[in-house]
Amino acid sequence: MEQTMTEIAFQIILYAGNGKSSAMEAIQEAKEGNFEAADLKIKEAGEELGKAHKFQTELLQQEARGDGQSVNVILVHSQDHLMTSMTVRDLAIEIIEIYRNK
Numbered sequence: 001m002e003q004t005m006t007e008i009a010f011q012i013i014l015y016a017g018n019g020k021s022s023a024m025e026a027i028q029e030a031k032e033g034n035f036e037a038a039d040l041k042i043k044e045a046g047e048e049l050g051k052a053h054k055f056q057t058e059l060l061q062q063e064a065r066g067d068g069q070s071v072n073v074i075l076v077h078s079q080d081h082l083m084t085s086m087t088v089r090d091l092a093i094e095i096i097e098i099y100r101n102k
Contacts, residue, residue, distance in 0.1 A: 005075055011055045012082050013078045014052075016086075017085065019052065019085045019089060020085035022048060025041045030099040031099060038099075039096075056079070
């Protein structure tokens with residue numbers, strides 16, 4: 001059974017939030033010199049963001065099939081949350097490298 005747009009939006013918010021949290025934890029690990037832990041947290045962040053992206057893709061596929069629904073504020077919020085979380089992950093990778101090369 002296909003999920004509604006709102007259900008999918010909440011899944012995107014959940015996984016994007018998890019990914020952002022893991023990225024922030026990775027920075028803290030690097031700050032403390034725990035680079036193996038930081039690398040694992042970045043990997044975890046990528047996995048969570050990948051799950052969020054999968055739900056986003058499901059929405060895009062629904063739209064491509066002509067099954068799209070009207071956009072709601074929750075969906076807009078989920079997309080904003082996902083893109084922000086992806087940016088945090090990307091910046092975390094750079095920050096970890098700065099700490100690693102100190």
